[in-house]
Amino acid sequence: MTKDRKNGIGGRLSANGIAIQVKEDGSFKTTFRDLKRGKNEIRFEGEADAHVPTTRTIIATRLLTNAERIAEYRRDAEKLSYAMFSKNPDRYKGTHIAVLGRIFTIQESGNSTVVQVNLSYTGGSLFNFEDQIIVTYDQKTDFVKDSFVWICGTIEGSQTYTSVAGYTITVPHIAAEYLGKFEGEVSASPSAPK
Secondary structure: OEEEEEOOOOOEEEEOOEEEOEOOOOEEEEEOOOOOOEEEEEEEEEEOOOOOEEEEEEEEEEOOOHHHHHHHHHHHOEOOOHHHHHHOHHHHOOOEEEEEEEEEEEEEEOOEEEEEEEOOEEEOOEEOOOOEEEEEEOOOOOOOOOOEEEEEEEEEEEEEEEOOOOOEEEEEEEEEEEEEEOOOOOOOOOOOOO
16 A cells, blocks of 8 residues: 655654655655555654654555466366256355456447356367356456456356357356456366365
8 A cells, every 4th residue: 555645743763663754845756665465554753853742543454466366266166077066056046156267358338348268178279169158247457358367256047159150059158246357377177176
């Protein structure tokens, strides 16, 4: 957390016992590291030019980064293989799941995104196009076709669509809470439970 403000209490200042450099105009900037998740009390103590001690306390709320949210979601999500949840998506409706896939198609409309994702990795840059899901996401995203992404969300049942070739296809539908960029190498079936 970085705080930038006029302190209004003069030359010496500390936060939770750590000295903070104060500029001549009375402003300061500091970074708080290792704040715990949630609310944190930060106690500022200063001494004005007249040597009058002053104390102010603020509450800073630490939010999780996107990477931390995805890691937490993955840890707590149901460990289901594609084979399990695709045979009867309605059975798993409401189940929280985290899967890794490659975007096959992506469309934005207004502030929402619909993504068709291939899950089963077959090697090199190939994915099994039969293992697909439809993902709805209530935000815009910078992801594009062929991006590798973590999808963290809730199974909503199945969704049926008509392919470009005119086939009727039914696949699992996931309402995403988070979409996150995958960093690293894909080396095994990414949707399999670990």
